[in-house]
Amino acid sequence: MPTNPRATWGFVEFVVVLALINALTTFSTESIVPAQIAIGAEFGINDRIPLQYIISIMFWGMMAGEWLMGPLSDAYGRRPIMNLGLLLFVLGTCVVLLSHSFDGILFGRFIQGLGMAACKITTRAIVRDSYSGDEMARISSFMAIIFIFVPMVAPVFGEIVFLAYGWRAVVWSWLFGALLLIFWFFIRQKESLPIEDRRLIAWQPIKTGVLSIIRNRRTLGFTLTLGCLWGFQLQYLSNAKSLITDIYGIERIGFVMGLIAVGMAFSAAINGSIVRRFGSIRLAKSAIILIFLLSIVDLAVLNVTNHVPWIYFLGSLMIKFSLMGFCYGNLTAAGMVYASKIAGLAASFMSALSSVIGLVLSKIAGMFYNLHLDTFYYPMAIMSALTLLALMWSLSAPATKN
Structure with missing residues (x-):
């Protein structure tokens, strides 16, 4: 039987540490x-x-690592792979610190992404080892409260440190945080995957597992939905500095980005309290429909005003990010519920495929961005439509377990 986290370490500590490890990606x-x-x-x-x-290359590293880290965690356990991921993140951070070229920084960020792939996959697998169904969505939401708190403070923190000490001081903070979490996790976390439930790395079992996941249209559809939603968010993150500073002339970008992220924390907290009553899929579906409708309203405002007022731009993003708080944890839990025996592989597949989709969509959208709002809003509207279509395609299939 999976190890109950309450029996190995405090429940609150379980949620906090796993959330903080996951949040290293967002923080950096x-x-x-x-x-x-x-x-x-x-x-x-x-x-x-x-x-x-500088932003997207880390996620390309994550995408590359996600295909491997899940099977490794199924074969060798969650704890050693988590430690490997944290050490890779530290290595990549050191490369960034010591770099004297832009290419060196990108290389270090890619290594960080490889490490964060292990942390992301292993975190999901640990939660799946211990919980299932709407209860897993509830735990994921409580983790998201902490996880989402990071984007509220990270831009402000980064801006303050950068203005006072330069950008390398910001990178030093990543190193300090990672080393602290390595120590905390190594001392406190016990293995959640019993030896008898581990699966040796072999092509045929992996192929069989992947095919079983692909054949389940619900899991595949939720993965496609997450990918489109991630492309939507990454398009904003990659261009946030330009949008806020170049177009609207707002210099305090850290405060603005933190303000936009506030809603996600509140919605994740609300989701954790109501998900067992309304169900993870129902909440995610309602949120995605509203995101799509608001994206259509964005285009209407853009075409009427020719230049979206700042207060509307800020308010619209705050609402859409608030709605995302009902999506990520719920859809991930809904997809993982069908993979109790291959949690690591399923987490790898869902994360890697959704990352590929999100990165490709944001890359295509980024190629058209030219410091004009129409090149931001139209791609966002298209991605919100694709998100809704992917979800509806998934929900058109019967709910069957592998």
């Missing part, structure tokens, strides 16, 4: 956004498109 992404332009200037890069890679 959003805290560096205020320094993007300064990093480019240091290395003679003024074009906004290459500067997007």
